[in-house]
Amino acid sequence: MRKSDSLAGSLDWVLLSLYALLMIFGVATIYSVAYDPEHPNLFDFSQKYGKQIMWVGVSLFLGFLVFLIDSDIYRKFALPIYFAVVGLLVVVLFMPPVNGARAWLGIGSMGIQPAEFAKIGTAILLARYLSSLNPKQQSVRSVIIANLILLVPMALILLQPDAGTFIVFTSFLFVMYREGVTYDPIVLRIANAVPGVKFKETWLGSHFIPILFVVVFLSVVTLLLSNTTIEFERFPDLKIPGIVGVLFFLFVLILIGYLIMRLIFPRRERRRALVIAIMAFLLSGTLSFLVDFSFQKLADHQKERIELVLGLKEDPDGEDYNRNRAMAAVGSGGLLGKGYRKASVSSVRTNHVPESETDFIFCPYAEEWGFAGTFVLVILYIALLLRIVTIAERQRSKFNRVYAYSVAMILFYHFAINIGMNIEFAPVIGIPLPFFSYGGSSMMSFSILMFILLKLDSQRKDVLN
Amino acid sequence: MNFDARRYVLVTFIVIIGVIYTLKLFYMQVIDDSWKLRAQQIAEKRREITPPRAVVFDRNGNKIVSNKTYYNLMMVEADIEDLDTAKFAKLIGWTVEEVRQRFIDIREGEGYYTSPITGKTTSNYQRVRAYPFMKELTADEISHIAPHLDDYTGFFEEVSSMRNYPYNNGANILGYLSEATREEIAADKFYRPGSVIGRAGIERFYESEFRGKKGVHYIVTSALNNTVGSFEDGKYDTAAVQADPIHLGLDVLLQGYGEELMKNKKGSIVAIEPSSGEILALVSSPNYDPNLLVGNRLIKENYPKLVTDENKPLFPRPLASEYPPGSIFKLAQALIGMQEGVITKDTGFPCTKSLVGCHGHPSAQNVSQAVKMSCNPYFYYVTRRIVQQDHFKNDWEDAEWGLNRWAKYMNSFGFGVKLDTDITGLRSGRIPDAEYYDQWYGHHRWQFSTIYSIAIGQGEVTLTPLQMANLACIMANRGWFYTPHFVKSIGDKGPLPQFLNKHKTMVDPIHFPPVIEGMRAVVEEPGGTARLARTPGITICGKTGTAQNPHGKDHSIFIAFAPMDNPKIAIAVFIENAGFGGTWAAPIASLMIEKYLKGKISDPAKEERILNAQLSNFQ
Structure with missing residues (x-):
């Protein structure tokens, strides 16, 4: 009796509510998109909406089981759990391929995707390993082991092949970064091999991961925009080259960043925030400018290659079919959307957008609810992610913190890529929108991920007792 | 070493993505209209409905010109995908050769345009335009074809009407109808390939009083070009309006x-x-x-x-x-x-x-x-x-x-x-x-x-x-x-x-x-x-x-x-x-x-x- 009281009291209801809210949104959208007038019942298990509700039920049951298990078990059995999921990843390679990938274990629609569960196993083992490290004694060995923990499942997933989940695994790099496991030891070795150089620490090595991502992201955005001009219907003479747009975009972003830094930094460090902001603008601006400059200098056929890789070449009915249809669906939503169950582009009935109940579920949602709906959804996800970061930071145990960050970054990746592929910001990679997309494996694995976090969080005070 | 400050790097990443995505979504959904047009192109089709022409009464109220319904099998070449010519020919009761020839005839029938400036000759035929593939099919004839048209994207039936003269008198007064020429189609948006126009008599003189108002039916089409239903329950549809009857002084x-x-x-x-x-x-x-x-x-x-x-x-x-x-x-x-x-x-x-x-x-x-x-x-x-x-x-x-x-x-x-x-x-x-x-x-x-x-x-x-x-x-x-x-x-x-x-x-x-x-x-x-x-x-x-x-x-x-x-x-x-x-x-x-x-x-x-x-x- 007292125990359950304490569980309810120690549970993070904010996170649980956000989780529940997203699942409800998801079911509602699936009901809309896959609605079959001959099976109007939401709980009709022959239909996708009925099945999704079943998956929600199963997930909640699994969550309940997770709550029954003492949270300490994950740390204790981290290695067996990891090997179990890696084992499944090996087994799945011997399965018959479905849609060109050997990703499914089991029969038909009742199968599971081991890759989804591999994230959980990897998160647990990574948490276990990183929590055992002394952050002050970084070594090449620890960096390699941490990376190996990721690389084994990643390699197996690539063999399926499942590029989406493969990319999602790089989210763990951010977790390592947060924990101070960086590539600095390796960079130092290389740097110090040069005679006369004796670094203790390099900025590049320590911040290698975020720098890498910023550089890649900025370069891609610059390339996307460098061949375009921004035009306005009302001012037909005004033509702004793409690079100006990029610089303006950077300026706005860094301004927002600076204002956020001012809010969180202590008063005496405000000057530092300004310096960081100016430095960030100069560096990123220079980078964009260089990328743009070198791109413009390229020969036409080289440009074309890059454009093809980036999907800049317009081919709306060929290579670009999915993205073009998806963007048309999202863009046609307008401010308030076409109304529930009124999607004309992305409904399953018209089938212009493929996978509109799974990977492209954002399309019907955006088409039916418009910007009002998508804004709410983005806010919900950002709130969910920031809540998990907050939870992570309040953990006393390093294991818990690493695990929580893993959950945050996995969900962040799924959110950013899944929505990004609808709006030209991410390549079209088939990964589900957490708690939202139709599918049993993703629903169950994300739920387990979430419930383990909730359980760990609810027991955070016991850890040091 | 304390790495706690690094949490802000991650938080910044999350917030920045949230902000960028919101801005982009706002731009795509609220400001930029091009995707709305694209969505219409993809999912909506505009079908014009030509009303039957006005009927004609004589001075004593006898109906001297009326309409009877018939059907055209229309074709939009750009929408045709993987046409199984043999199967299609069998469906419409033609030979494969006739079907192929018909495509050529439609194209050739449109003629060519030679630019006076560049000297380049281009066909007037447009792949995205609907042309009548088979004309004037009776209800009985179309009933054998229409149910199978879902298998042939790019083909659809169109209801039309033909004149009928219960009294076979006054031909020189009434005139007759025939298919609008390419020039007439170019001159007046009302006409499409296959539509008829008054050729002589009062049918020609009172063309605009006879033809009525075209209706538009917006339909939602699927990726396979099948009709899924009316667009927004027909909110934007307009009905075809037949012109008011013409009363003649003729007895x-x-x-x-x-x-x-x-x-x-x-x-x-x-x-x-x-x-x-x-x-x-x-x-x-x-x-x-x-x-x-x-x-x-x-x-x-x-x-x-x-x-x-x-x-x-x-x-x-x-x-x-x-x-x-x-x-x-x-x-x-x-x-x-x-x-x-x-x-x-x-x-x-x-x-x-x-x-x-x-x-x-x-x-x-x-x-x-x-x-x-x-x-x-x-x-x-x-x-x-x-x-x-x-x-x-x-x-x-x-x-x-x-x-x-x-x-x-x-x-x-x-x-x-x-x-x-x-x-x-x-x-x-x-x-x-x-x-x-x-x-x-x-x-x-x-x-x-x-x-x-x-x-x-x-x-x-x-x-x-x-x-x-x-x-x-x-x-x-x-x-x-x-x-x-x-x-x-x-x-x-x-x-x-x-x-x-x-x-x-x-x-x-x-x-x-x-x-x-x-x-x-x-x-x-x-x-x-x-x-x-x-x-x-x-x-x-x-x-x-x-x-x-x-x-x-x-x-x-x-x-x-x-x-x-x-x-x-x-x-x-x-x-x-x-x-x-x-x-x-x-x-x-x-x-x-x-x-x-x-x-x-x-x-x-x-x-x-x-x-x-x-x-x-x-x-």
Whole structure:
């Protein structure tokens, strides 16, 4: 009796509510998109909406089981759990391929995707390993082991092949970064091999991961925009080259960043925030400018290659079919959307957008609810992610913190890529929108991920007792 | 080392992505409209629905033009995917070769355009445009094809309609429909490949009143191009609106009777209601059954036959044939003479046959007698007095002045000018004026004695049968007319405004009674030229004409109106190469008048004689 009281009291209801809210949104959208007038019942298990509700039920049951298990078990059995999921990843390679990938274990629609569960196993083992490290004694060995923990499942997933989940695994790099496991030891070795150089620490090595991502992201955005001009219907003479747009975009972003830094930094460090902001603008601006400059200098056929890789070449009915249809669906939503169950582009009935109940579920949602709906959804996800970061930071145990960050970054990746592929910001990679997309494996694995976090969080005070 | 600050890097990443995504979504969904258009292109199709053309009623409410439904199998090449030609050919009952050829024919049929600047030749054919692949399928034929069209993207059925003429009369009035040409499609957005357009008759003249308003049906289509349903429950759909019925002044039974009487004769009958100018019947003989030119299939089969027929059934004689009017022209001469004051109603002239030939009759003592006996020398004198009024010393100048004055009078009768009648293909006839003769003889090189045959409606004077009937109207109305017209009312809006405009001739009504008295005598009195037109119970006023024809037998002409007081019908009958006007044209006119006024014929023998007559030169 007292125990359950304490569980309810120690549970993070904010996170649980956000989780529940997203699942409800998801079911509602699936009901809309896959609605079959001959099976109007939401709980009709022959239909996708009925099945999704079943998956929600199963997930909640699994969550309940997770709550029954003492949270300490994950740390204790981290290695067996990891090997179990890696084992499944090996087994799945011997399965018959479905849609060109050997990703499914089991029969038909009742199968599971081991890759989804591999994230959980990897998160647990990574948490276990990183929590055992002394952050002050970084070594090449620890960096390699941490990376190996990721690389084994990643390699197996690539063999399926499942590029989406493969990319999602790089989210763990951010977790390592947060924990101070960086590539600095390796960079130092290389740097110090040069005679006369004796670094203790390099900025590049320590911040290698975020720098890498910023550089890649900025370069891609610059390339996307460098061949375009921004035009306005009302001012037909005004033509702004793409690079100006990029610089303006950077300026706005860094301004927002600076204002956020001012809010969180202590008063005496405000000057530092300004310096960081100016430095960030100069560096990123220079980078964009260089990328743009070198791109413009390229020969036409080289440009074309890059454009093809980036999907800049317009081919709306060929290579670009999915993205073009998806963007048309999202863009046609307008401010308030076409109304529930009124999607004309992305409904399953018209089938212009493929996978509109799974990977492209954002399309019907955006088409039916418009910007009002998508804004709410983005806010919900950002709130969910920031809540998990907050939870992570309040953990006393390093294991818990690493695990929580893993959950945050996995969900962040799924959110950013899944929505990004609808709006030209991410390549079209088939990964589900957490708690939202139709599918049993993703629903169950994300739920387990979430419930383990909730359980760990609810027991955070016991850890040091 | 403390890494706690690194949490802000991750938080910043999350927030930045949130901000960027929100901005981009705002741009895509709220500001940028291009994706909305793209979505429409992808998921919505616009289907135009052409309403059936307006139906046509005659003056008694008989439906004389109606519609029957048929179907076109349309094709949009850009939408066609993986067409299994063999299977498709089997479905529509063609050979594979025919299907392939049809694609080529559609493309070739559109022609090519060579740019004058670049010299580049491009096809006018557009892959994204719908073209009729099979035309005019019956409901039965399409019912075998339509259910399978889901398997053939790019093909769809289109409902259309074809004309139907329950009474097969009045083909030259009604005209026919045929497929709009490429130029017509380019000129007017209403037309699409396969749509029909009025080709002749009132169908052509009133095209915009006939065609109605197109409807648009927006449908949601799937990725396989199947119709999924109405777009937004048809919120943006507009219904096709059929144009209001067209009401004609035509009496279809009278028209039919006239066509019957004109069998085996070449010529025209035009009957008009004098009080309104509404055309009651307009017979062109020989003519054709309007049902022969319905739809592409029949047009293809019958049009070449009709067009090469040497008797010219497609030629609207009452509107476009210009004949010398002969003696009926004397009515106008008498009126103008009195109006000009060069004669009075009691002026007599001797029948001096040395000037112009005449038939044996006593000399006319007044206008009425001259009209009754149709005395040629009488009207020679009258016309000479009109033309040579001795206002000038010089006879040549005098004739120039006098002829132009005379021509103005004639123009006020609607002669020598194109009438405003609501049909295409009208001719104006000819009233020669000074300028005309100057071209022939030279300036001041002619006078009345040079041109005297105009006095009796011969020579350079020509009129169309419609103008002759209009003369009958003017006589009936004692000096005015409404432009003869077919359409009595467009829906309930009445006729075109120009038909409510009363045209007064330049002759005062007081001069009409003596002429009309002569016309009465033509029919009613012994010695009149049209005794065969006598009809018990109806006082018919008429005038015969016999136009000399250098190419053959004289034309037989008769104009009349009846009854004498409060006339209900004015008529002109013109029979080519039938001889004297009183022999054939007059009895035909009287039968028409009796049929119209009484509804039955009192003298079956007269009718029989006409029906059995084989006149004119038939090829």
